[in-house]
Amino acid sequence: MKSNDKLESTIVDIARELRISPATVSRALNDHPKISHRTKERVREKALEMGYRRNKLASGLRNNRTYTIGMIVPRISMFFHAEVITIVQNLLHRQGYNLIICQSNDSRELEVDLASALYSSRVDGVLVASTLYTTDYSHFDVFVQKGIPLVFYDRVPVDFYPAQMVKGDEYRGGYLAGEHLAEAGCKNIAAIFGLLGCCLYKGRYAGFKAALKAHKLALKKDQVFFHELTHENALATLDKLFSSKPYPDGLFTANDTSALAVLEFARENKIRIPGDLKLIGYSNDPRAASVTPAITTVDQFPGEVARQLVAALNKLLDNRSKKIMEKPEALVTPVALIKRMTT
Structure with a gap:
């Protein structure tokens, strides 16, 4: 039995097969502009042939990123939140992020536990629509203190809280x-x-x-x-x-x-x-x-809410080293009356 059958292939294995350096393989897999199209194709074909799987966790640890975003919603079954979740996930997936979706069931106690779990999971950012009963947001303080992007949407804090917000009019x-x-x-x-x-x-x-x-x-x-x-x-x-x-x-x-x-x-x-x-x-x-x-x-235009939400998150992800503004301006999304037969 070949060694490749026993263990997962690595960048070093691919480099040995193609007789190029591991650094070149790494750059090719990451679509580096200085690597030729032909080399990228050869590396990708060999990686597929050898069953290579990129270790996103390992690469994430090297640059302090997990490429994972956490999202807390009251109930996934609610039409508005279901629409927002779908569009947010699609947009983030295109950017290389995975989305962890958590449901609070409108329980502040569960929301506290979920926030802690997401922090422990080393998420790169958090999106939150809080519960009906959340008035104390201190369980999200750790994200603010650690500079982890935090965006509230729809159900946002009534009183000032130092985080970005996206809310409907x-x-x-x-x-x-x-x-x-x-x-x-x-x-x-x-x-x-x-x-x-x-x-x-x-x-x-x-x-x-x-x-x-x-x-x-x-x-x-x-x-x-x-x-x-x-x-x-x-x-x-x-x-x-x-x-x-x-x-x-x-x-x-x-x-x-x-x-x-x-x-x-x-x-x-x-x-x-x-x-x-x-x-x-x-x-x-x-x-x-x-x-x-x-x-x-x-x-409420959930699609627009989702797009604004991801845009706000991306802005924070791009500026993680900067401290959040003392009074971040809320992004307000439009609403419109839809006239039908009941009036």
């Missing part, structure tokens, strides 16, 4: 929803938001209230609700909202999952949409366009 999204309901003729408007400790719902709530105020409409205390935006919670809220008259004629839900629950509730209770109740959701989940009637919603 939540205030404008809320404003567009409120304005559209007012211009559609609604006079008794209700709304369902997530918890205000999360920047998303704080922004959407502020924008929505401002739009109603601009149209001389009030958002009554007994017609605005704050809780986790699940299907079950939405149905429970709707039971309260429609327990006594006057019923609302306009409703904004700060995610599409809740808007879908509204359609279900309306069918069961013979509430006509948009005749009796006009409805707007948020996120532009594909399900919002496929149901009947199709739901008016606010598009």
Whole structure:
């Protein structure tokens, strides 16, 4: 049995077979501009023939890079995050990076453990959409202190934290929803938001209230609700909202999952949409366009968020030796109202 069958081939083995130096083999495999195209082809063909596998860990240790990025998201099943993850992974893969995807399940305790695990894994950078309950971000301090690129997106710290952030224009999204309901003729408007400790719902709530105020409409205390935006919670809220008259004629839900629950509730209770109740959701989940009637919603453009996220990460990776700015300016991505049949 040949020695090449016993052990994995190395650069030295390839060099011996081709009668060139190991340094030339290394440069050829790394596409060095001073190595001829013919030599690169010979080296690559021989490497393939001999079953050579590049040891990225070893090369990473030499230049203090692992070519791995960590990513923490609340839930992979959420449409917005699934879209962002897909595009981020594709973009990073083209740049030679692998992506480790971690799911916090909206548990801060698990988020703390995941941050520690990513640091221990020597990732080159971290992308984070925090949990609904994260108000203390100290578990990410080690990345800042060690100069490891850290970018928050979507669910970003409400108060100042020394890290780059990419966030949607939540205030404008809320404003567009409120304005559209007012211009559609609604006079008794209700709304369902997530918890205000999360920047998303704080922004959407502020924008929505401002739009109603601009149209001389009030958002009554007994017609605005704050809780986790699940299907079950939405149905429970709707039971309260429609327990006594006057019923609302306009409703904004700060995610599409809740808007879908509204359609279900309306069918069961013979509430006509948009005749009796006009409805707007948020996120532009594909399900919002496929149901009947199709739901008016606010598009967050996850593709643009992903591209901005990778661009921000690349900028930090290119400047790892520099200290982060005291007040890094947040990158704000656009939103747009998608008008459909529910309004």
